[in-house]
Amino acid sequence: xxxxxxxxxxxxxxxxxxxxxxxxxxxxxxxxxxxxxxxxxxxxxxxxxxxxxxxxxxxxxxxxxxxxxxxxxxxxxxxxxxxxxxxxxxxxxxxxxxxxxxxxxxxxxxxxxxxxxxxxxxxxxxxxxxxxxxxxxxxxxxxxxxxxxxxxxxxxxxxxxxxxxxxxxxxxxxxxxxxxxxxxxxxxxxxxxxxxxxxxxxxxxxxxxxxxxxxxxxxxxxxxxxxxxxxxxxxxxxxxxxxxxxxxxxxxxxxxxxxxxxxxxxxxxxxxxxxxxxxxxxxxxxxxxxxxxxxxxxxxxxxxxxxxxxxxx
Amino acid sequence: xxxxxxxxxxxxxxxxxxxxxxxxxxxxxxxxxxxxxxxxxxxxxxxxxxxxxxxxxxxxxxxxxxxxxxxxxxxxxxxxxxxxxxxxxxxxxxxxxxxxxxxxxxxxxxxxxxxxxxxxxxxxxxxxxxxxxxxxxxxxxxxxxxxxxxxxxxxxxxxxxxxxxxxxxxxxxxxxxxxxxxxxxxxxxxxxxxxxxxxxxxxxxxxxxxxxxxxxxxxxxxxxxxxxxxxxxxxxxxxxxxxxxxxxxxxxxxxxxxxxxxxxxxxxxxxxxxxxxxxxxxxxxxxxxxxxxxxxxxxxxxxxxxxxxxxxxxxxxxxxxxxxxxxxxxxxxxxxxxxxxxxxxxxxxxxxxxxxxxxxxxxxxxxxxxxxxxxxxxxxxxxxxxxxxxxxxxxxxxxxxxxxxxxxxxxxxxxxxxxxxxxxxxxxxxxxxxxxxxxxxxxx
Ligand SMILES: Nc1nc2c(ncn2[C@@H]2O[C@H](COP(=O)(O)OP(=O)(O)OP(=O)(O)O)[C@@H](O)[C@H]2O)c(=O)[nH]1
Ligand SMILES: [Mg+2]
Numbered sequence: 001x002x003x004x005x006x007x008x009x010x011x012x013x014x015x016x017x018x019x020x021x022x023x024x025x026x027x028x029x030x031x032x033x034x035x036x037x038x039x040x041x042x043x044x045x046x047x048x049x050x051x052x053x054x055x056x057x058x059x060x061x062x063x064x065x066x067x068x069x070x071x072x073x074x075x076x077x078x079x080x081x082x083x084x085x086x087x088x089x090x091x092x093x094x095x096x097x098x099x100x101x102x103x104x105x106x107x108x109x110x111x112x113x114x115x116x117x118x119x120x121x122x123x124x125x126x127x128x129x130x131x132x133x134x135x136x137x138x139x140x141x142x143x144x145x146x147x148x149x150x151x152x153x154x155x156x157x158x159x160x161x162x163x164x165x166x167x168x169x170x171x172x173x174x175x176x177x178x179x180x181x182x183x184x185x186x187x188x189x190x191x192x193x194x195x196x197x198x199x200x201x202x203x204x205x206x207x208x209x210x211x212x213x214x215x216x217x218x219x220x221x222x223x224x225x226x227x228x229x230x231x232x233x234x235x236x237x238x239x240x241x242x243x244x245x246x247x248x249x250x251x252x253x254x255x256x257x258x259x260x261x262x263x264x265x266x267x268x269x270x271x272x273x274x275x276x277x278x279x280x281x282x283x284x285x286x287x288x289x290x291x292x293x294x295x296x297x298x299x300x301x302x303x304x305x306x307x308x309x310x311x312x313x
Numbered sequence: 314x315x316x317x318x319x320x321x322x323x324x325x326x327x328x329x330x331x332x333x334x335x336x337x338x339x340x341x342x343x344x345x346x347x348x349x350x351x352x353x354x355x356x357x358x359x360x361x362x363x364x365x366x367x368x369x370x371x372x373x374x375x376x377x378x379x380x381x382x383x384x385x386x387x388x389x390x391x392x393x394x395x396x397x398x399x400x401x402x403x404x405x406x407x408x409x410x411x412x413x414x415x416x417x418x419x420x421x422x423x424x425x426x427x428x429x430x431x432x433x434x435x436x437x438x439x440x441x442x443x444x445x446x447x448x449x450x451x452x453x454x455x456x457x458x459x460x461x462x463x464x465x466x467x468x469x470x471x472x473x474x475x476x477x478x479x480x481x482x483x484x485x486x487x488x489x490x491x492x493x494x495x496x497x498x499x500x501x502x503x504x505x506x507x508x509x510x511x512x513x514x515x516x517x518x519x520x521x522x523x524x525x526x527x528x529x530x531x532x533x534x535x536x537x538x539x540x541x542x543x544x545x546x547x548x549x550x551x552x553x554x555x556x557x558x559x560x561x562x563x564x565x566x567x568x569x570x571x572x573x574x575x576x577x578x579x580x581x582x583x584x585x586x587x588x589x590x591x592x593x594x595x596x597x598x599x600x601x602x603x604x605x606x607x608x609x610x611x612x613x614x615x616x617x618x619x620x621x622x623x624x625x626x627x628x629x630x631x632x633x634x635x636x637x638x639x640x641x642x643x644x645x646x647x648x649x650x651x652x653x654x655x656x657x658x659x660x661x662x663x664x665x666x667x668x669x670x671x672x673x674x675x676x677x678x679x680x681x682x683x684x685x686x687x688x689x690x691x692x693x694x695x696x697x698x699x700x701x702x703x704x705x706x707x708x709x710x711x712x713x714x715x716x717x718x719x720x721x722x723x724x725x726x727x728x729x730x731x732x733x734x735x736x737x738x739x740x741x742x743x744x745x746x747x748x749x750x751x752x753x754x755x756x757x
Contacts, residue, residue, distance in 0.1 A: 048358060054538035057352035116536070117561060117589070118423025147589075150459035157454030202564040235423060239355035239538025241566035262422065265507045267540040290422070290452070 053270035117200030126158030142182035203248035236269030261287030322384030356569030395603035422505030425560035
């Protein structure tokens with residue numbers, strides 16, 4: 001009944017990229033669709049693509065209405081351009097949030113990693129640690145998920161893989177105390193990047209959001225401007241709840257960037273479009289697998305291209 | 314949101330005055346709103362299409378009932394159909410006749426399999442079964458440790474594999490070991506994997522082939538969007554799953570995936586996970602899920618939760634008192650004690666749509682130490698003082714503080730927050746008050 005996507009999103013990303021390279025500025029879709037009329041079927045097809053990518057009904061209607069208006073005003077009269085205009089609109093929205101994380105040339109840069117349960121926070125920390133190390137920076141990770149069973153051990157494995165030190169305490173210790181220790185140690189050793197792993201938490205739990213605030217306060221006391229980045233790790237399979245997540249983590253924990261994980265699956269993570277449009281949170285990275293190297297900077301064009309790529313393409 | 318959909322539908326049907334008939338024309342816009350609401354709840358695109366068509370067929374020609382407005386009637390049709398679709402087949406687990414009965418959990422990365430395995434084990438232990446757990450997750454760092462820590466905490470037998478053993482062998486050996494140790498059930502936690510990862514799916518297929526589980530349960534995150542169906546369908550193709558467990562239902566996700574999975578695969582949703590603690594597993598209730606998908610909030614769960622702690626008469630008394638503004642300090646004290654019994658106030662309020670995000674809730678939640686103080690202070694008052702707080706002057710405050718081993722400041726603070734609570738309660742009983750509260754405009 002439902003078309004099964006056999007190709008992962010990341011493969012599409014790669015292909016999307018190749019495609020743009022190969023045909024330069026012509027779009028394969030546009031070539032194929034060149035003969036098509038602008039009719040209801042075409043609108044329906046595009047609308048379906050957006051909804052199925054988790055862009056969400058309200059935002060999808062908004063995008064489609066814009067295009068419809070343009071057609072009505074006769075600014076747009078070729079079917080082959082319709083798709084392109086839609087893509088361009090989406091790219092423009094995302095482009096505004098395409099902002100890679102830049103580590104300043106001196107000082108200790110602190111990154112607190114937050115998100116709901118199971119999105120890939122700890123794994124992303126492993127990947128980030130690896131990346132910063134490769135850039136020649138000294139890195140330290142703080143095991144501030146003192147709640148989930150074996151969370152500390154999990155982080156330790158990733159730290160070992162990335163060859164960076166871990167600051168830890170016992171399970172159930174105060175996460176703010178772990179963060180304090182980590183920042184002390186970072187100051188003493190002039191560490192360039194500190195990555196703080198926090199326990200997964202639903203954005204609706206007031207007391208757990210308070211805990212994040214407390215950690216922030218401790219960090220701010222120890223290092224000027226800390227945390228310098230609060231990275232929200234979001235799972236690309238998330239549907240419209242992603243908006244609530246982003247909103248609450250932004251309001252309560254001061255999120256300054258997003259990493260969208262699991263894009264090696266078939267989910268397209270379209271809710272990020274709504275997040276970009278409504279909340280304008282910078283999108284830093286995408287996660288595309290379970291090993292150290294599977295982290296990429298977020299690229300708006302690539303993302304939109306992959307969102308429209310059809311199964312098996 | 315419930316108000317939203319109902320209100321929207323009311324608006325659409327305004328022209329249809331009094332008794333009337335739902336027809337093609339007047340239902341058209343209503344269906345559009347229903348479609349949007351379902352998509353917003355992450356119900357799969359195709360499922361929504363079919364569902365809306367069914368509603369159209371059902372609704373057209375229906376007479377509007379005396380007791381309902383047309384908008385309410387349509388919501389009722391939608392709600393009833395949702396319940397019908399998600400209910401039916403019983404959520405019972407099948408154990409088969411073998412001992413141990415192997416139960417296998419599968420799903421994507423991060424959907425909550427390990428926690429669910431432990432919750433399920435605890436659930437079965439409480440039914441008097443001897444339950445063991447094994448982790449076949451050789452990939453995620455510390456996954457086995459996680460299961461071991463949680464599993465031993467609930468008194469389940471945790472079966473450990475020798476390092477380097479492959480997942481199929483781990484499961485096979487665990488069955489043997491569980492049998493020799495006399496366990497009736499063996500819950501197998503598997504590594505999270507992508508449905509398009511052929512090698513990893515093949516691994517699950519081989520575990521199934523060798524172990525022949527009595528139940529294979531697909532674990533799905535309630536926050537999942539449109540892809541939920543494709544993922545589950547693939548797992549079902551490869552394994553033939555027996556049922557679904559929806560996790561992270563304690564958040565505010567509307568959980569449309571539940572409907573999608575049931576509609577597409579026809580497999581029952583057996584349990585829902587409602588928290589991080591090992592006891593946070595509940596049997597699935599289709600009516601609640603239907604309300605939730607429509608954004609009506611999990612009102613039933615809320616009522617049940619409250620009922621478990623407060624008896625109904627007391628609740629009704631309280632309501633009457635609030636309305637009549639007779640809410641005394643004694644009631645205040647009882648209220649606080651009851652809140653404590655009900656569990657976290659925040660959990661309860663988060664089940665009400667719109668209220669979950671309300672600001673300042675935390676300030677209303679006294680901690681354990683404060684509660685003891687509050688109780689001591691109120692207990693040190695005379696009956697008269699408790700009935701009429703306005704008579705408590707400076708001298709009386711001093712006396713109460715001495716009697717309760719607290720300070721005058723503590724007494725002042727208590728009286729102030731009691732005064733505020735009275736005000737708030739008064740507000741809450743007016744229509745505007747309730748609206749403002751829902752919008753999160755009232756600050757405590
Ligand atoms: N396929 C894929 N899996 C990922 C990716 N990132 C993380 N995962 C997997 O998702 C699962 C959860 O990852 P964790 O890093 O433990 O997630 P977390 O957010 O730290 O989880 P909690 O601390 O329990 O809230 C693990 O099985 C990871 O291997 C990704 O980009 N792609
Ligand atoms: Mg983690």
